[in-house]
Amino acid sequence: MGASEFAIDVRGVTKKFGARTVVNDIAMQVRPGEIYGFLGPNGSGKTTFLRMLCGLLTPDGGEGKCLGLDFRTASNEIKKRVGYMTQKFSFYEDLTIEENLDFIARLYEVPQRKAAVEKSLERLGMTQRRQQLAGTLSGGWKQRLALAACLIHEPQLLLLDEPTAGVDPKARRDFWEEIHKLAASGLTFLITTHYMDEASRCHRLGYIAYGNLLAHGTVAEVVQAGGLTTWEVSGENLAALADKIRGLPGVEQVVAFGTTLHVSGRDAEKLRASVAPFLTNAHRWTKIESGLEDVFISLLETAKDNFS
Amino acid sequence: MSFNLQRFWAVVLKEFIQMRRDRLTFGMMVGIPMVQLILFGYAINSNPKHLPTAIYAADNSPFSRTIVWALRNSSYFDLTREAHSAAEIQNWLAEGTVQFAVTVPVDFSRKLLRGEKPDLLLEADATDPSAVGFAQAAVSQLATTVINRDLTGPLTRLRASAPPFNLVSHQHYNPESISQYNIVPGLIGVMLTMTMIIITGLAITRERERGTMENLLSTPVHPGEVIIGKIVPYIMVGYVQMTLVLLAAKFLFDVPFIGSVPLLVALTFLFIVANLAVGITFSTIAKNQLQAVQMAFFFFLPSLLLSGYMFPFRGMPGWAQDFGECLPLTHFLRIVRGILLKGNGIAECAPDLWPIALFVTVMLAIGIKRYRQTLD
Numbered sequence: 267m268g269a270s271e272f273a274i275d276v277r278g279v280t281k282k283f284g285a286r287t288v289v290n291d292i293a294m295q296v297r298p299g300e301i302y303g304f305l306g307p308n309g310s311g312k313t314t315f316l317r318m319l320c321g322l323l324t325p326d327g328g329e330g331k332c333l334g335l336d337f338r339t340a341s342n343e344i345k346k347r348v349g350y351m352t353q354k355f356s357f358y359e360d361l362t363i364e365e366n367l368d369f370i371a372r373l374y375e376v377p378q379r380k381a382a383v384e385k386s387l388e389r390l391g392m393t394q395r396r397q398q399l400a401g402t403l404s405g406g407w408k409q410r411l412a413l414a415a416c417l418i419h420e421p422q423l424l425l426l427d428e429p430t431a432g433v434d435p436k437a438r439r440d441f442w443e444e445i446h447k448l449a450a451s452g453l454t455f456l457i458t459t460h461y462m463d464e465a466s467r468c469h470r471l472g473y474i475a476y477g478n479l480l481a482h483g484t485v486a487e488v489v490q491a492g493g494l495t496t497w498e499v500s501g502e503n504l505a506a507l508a509d510k511i512r513g514l515p516g517v518e519q520v521v522a523f524g525t526t527l528h529v530s531g532r533d534a535e536k537l538r539a540s541v542a543p544f545l546t547n548a549h550r551w552t553k554i555e556s557g558l559e560d561v562f563i564s565l566l567e568t569a570k571d572n573f574s
Numbered sequence: 575m576s577f578n579l580q581r582f583w584a585v586v587l588k589e590f591i592q593m594r595r596d597r598l599t600f601g602m603m604v605g606i607p608m609v610q611l612i613l614f615g616y617a618i619n620s621n622p623k624h625l626p627t628a629i630y631a632a633d634n635s636p637f638s639r640t641i642v643w644a645l646r647n648s649s650y651f652d653l654t655r656e657a658h659s660a661a662e663i664q665n666w667l668a669e670g671t672v673q674f675a676v677t678v679p680v681d682f683s684r685k686l687l688r689g690e691k692p693d694l695l696l697e698a699d700a701t702d703p704s705a706v707g708f709a710q711a712a713v714s715q716l717a718t719t720v721i722n723r724d725l726t727g728p729l730t731r732l733r734a735s736a737p738p739f740n741l742v743s744h745q746h747y748n749p750e751s752i753s754q755y756n757i758v759p760g761l762i763g764v765m766l767t768m769t770m771i772i773i774t775g776l777a778i779t780r781e782r783e784r785g786t787m788e789n790l791l792s793t794p795v796h797p798g799e800v801i802i803g804k805i806v807p808y809i810m811v812g813y814v815q816m817t818l819v820l821l822a823a824k825f826l827f828d829v830p831f832i833g834s835v836p837l838l839v840a841l842t843f844l845f846i847v848a849n850l851a852v853g854i855t856f857s858t859i860a861k862n863q864l865q866a867v868q869m870a871f872f873f874f875l876p877s878l879l880l881s882g883y884m885f886p887f888r889g890m891p892g893w894a895q896d897f898g899e900c901l902p903l904t905h906f907l908r909i910v911r912g913i914l915l916k917g918n919g920i921a922e923c924a925p926d927l928w929p930i931a932l933f934v935t936v937m938l939a940i941g942i943k944r945y946r947q948t949l950d
Binding site for chain 1: 786795
């Protein structure tokens with residue numbers, strides 16, 4: 267892996283589309299064998315960042331290494347060692363599973379291609395269905411095929427762009443099992459996602475909004491850094507209560523979670539003062555640990571004030 | 575379910591909004607009728623006049639000058655060149671620089687005066703029979719009357735037996751005026767234009783539309799490998815099509831194969847590349863497959879009408895001919911007809927090769943520039 271102890275080690279990565287800065291001065295360090303979750307609202311620059319890492323887009327600024335290679339000049343070498351899974355299924359629907367795998371294996375000049383394709387089919391559990399057209403696969407199977415195709419050249423780093431969008435919970439869980447297994451064998455992952463449960467399955471997270479990396483670290487670190495205080499409220503007439511407390515000083519989020527209400531804010535004292543009149547017997551108030559989602563939404567609100 | 579006007583109107587409005595959003599389609603809806611109007615209304619003329627004509631006056635006499643003058647006045651012939659040998663005339667006809675050649679033989683006036691009915695030779699490049707038909711009819715009319723003016727005084731007696739000279743008309747390359755000889759070889763060019771532009775346009779746009787291009791480019795594959803790899807199969811398809819037409823030309827239509835077929839196959843490659851370059855350039859502009867097809871059609875229509883495939887090239891007004899000269903099909907038609915019907919070699923084809931090469935260079939420059947932009 268070279269001198270760097272990181273699989274991804276970049277600083278100051280910037281991309282502009284015309285006058286708009288889509289990725290602004292992002293630094294990222296990912297260790298080998300780590301699953302790094304990349305979160306952020308739609309259009310925040312996640313995909314653009316991934317595309318720059320694998321050489322699809324030319325960055326306007328930044329430096330650093332990807333798998334020990336200069337990510338700005340050695341993109342051809344990097345491509346050989348990286349697997350990139352696009353957001354949309356981007357294999358050939360009018361080719362069979364086997365033909366798709368074989369095609370990708372040829373592009374990567376995989377040695378002993380036939381054996382590699384065979385192995386990949388086996389791991390997919392698609393040996394029997396190899397002649398099936400990729401277009402006829404269900405969403406979950408398409409995603410597994412895409413993952414298998416990304417892995418066929420035995421990359422060291424996988425960039426997965428919303429790999430589980432539109433995939434059912436069972437398939438998603440299987441997918442994450444697979445990823446953890448692969449990470450344990452030394453593969454590094456950079457995965458974008460919108461699902462909080464998936465975020466919490468990552469070793470470390472980064473949260474990006476408006477092109478800026480707002481928070482990063484383990485789940486606990488990110489939650490801690492968010493500095494959010496959250497109350498959980500249960501009882502009658504929660505909707506009416508929500509209307510009353512929304513907008514009070516210090517109350518930043520009032521979100522309904524099933525039969526409970528989450529009320530949170532960054533200034534714990536102000537929040538307490540504002541909700542004090544409502545601490546009656548009608549409702550049960552409990553102080554809970556803030557969730558990732560609350561933290562992210564809070565970060566997004568702050569970022570909106572700062573950047574947009 | 576009854577027909578509800580409000581729901582119906584909602585669909586109508588939605589269609590109009592979408593129509594307006596797709597600028598290119600909208601442009602095509604207005605553009606194609608306009609192009610057709612201009613082409614059919616102004617450019618196409620099935621009775622071509624002012625055809626370039628060479629004269630070889632071996633006998634320079636008042637009579638031959640009268641004939642020259644009369645030809646010019648008929649408005650069918652423009653005397654563009656004067657030859658100094660019979661060989662020169664053959665050369666020009668082969669290259670296609672002239673449509674007609676008039677030869678006044680050495681002893682024309684002497685024989686005429688003696689009442690021996692000399693021959694006046696009119697040679698035509700009849701590869702496209704429809705280009706020469708009217709002109710030939712005009713010239714035979716001319717022959718009976720034109721010289722009478724000069725036959726005065728004692729020569730008046732020569733008028734009596736109409737016409738005082740024989741007009742010998744030679745239709746070169748297609749003596750029987752068989753239009754298939756012209757159309758069938760030309761079809762190779764038309765078919766290649768259509769297939770190459772539409773298919774390459776589609777093949778690359780489809781890749782982008784379905785998102786597979788992004789996936790391809792994330793692999794170590796070089797963009798050049800993608801483009802060339804994508805078009806080579808279609809070049810083969812092009813040659814299969816060409817083979818089919820050539821076989822049909824030979825065995826179904828009895829088209830003469832006077833020139834070298836290997837030469838034709840070799841030169842066709844340049845033409846195929848020209849069309850592929852157009853297809854690639856279109857694919858960098860088109861946002862989806864529908865637009866790619868529309869753009870291909872927009873290119874195909876003038877190619878078909880202004881190249882001399884359907885209507886005689888020289889029948890068109892000057893601006894239309896200038897435009898036609900820019901199209902690769904125009905030059906390819908001259909090459910394919912030249913080789914098959916006239917037996918032309920590389921030297922005679924050269925004047926039509928460099929315009930195609932220039933077209934390829936310009937198109938590829940645009941295509942590559944646009945292709946680069948679509949990546950970032």
